[in-house]
Amino acid sequence: MIEVESILILRLGKFIFVAAAKYCVDIATHQHGCCVLQRCIGHSSGEHREKLIAEICSNALLLAQDQYGNYVVQFILDLRIPSATTSIILQFEGNYVHLSRQKFGSHVVEKCLAVFNDENRSRVIHELLSAPHFEHLLQDPHANYVVQSALRHSEGHLHNILVEAIESHKAFSRNSPYSKKIFSQKLLKK
Secondary structure, three states, rough: OOHHHHHHHHHHHHHHHHHHHHHHHHHHHHOOOHHHHHHHHHOOHHHHHHHHHHHHHHHHHHHHOOHHHHHHHHHHHHOOOHHHHHHHHHOOOOOOHHOOOOOHHHHHHHHHHHHHHHHHHHHHHHHHHHHOHHHHHHHHHHHHHHHHHHHHOOOHHHHHHHHHHHHHHHHEEEEEEOOOOHHHOHOOOO
């Protein structure tokens, strides 16, 4: 009897993982589905897990901007799987400023800054610094948190460049309700 139950569970599990991969965007963007999808990833293995993660990564830019999908992308980033991280980096490249100015996307960029290696973190920060109007990021209700995160997770020369860029906009940005947080913290120390 136990053997029959095990076989049924394995077959049902396979069906669930295949369906989760096929409909991952619909599931990830649903209030409860995002939690279910994270559990599927946690309980799957082998090719089912790889397929599920690959589907999520191939839709990462879309999911990062969704109120529920962003949690799934953050979950994948927390796994620190090199191939998944690379896939996400390729999708996000050139979009970090756009994502930073969005309520949900900004959380994902903060996660990127926290989990990326130094080289990839540096690319994100340089992309932020090269924004046509960097000072707008300092004053943005969402991007200011990304800048604070960049300050927290950068060090050395890169940190100093970031501090200098922020300080060069001090007169313009200091009185903004959002950039006040950046200037009031000890993050600007070189």
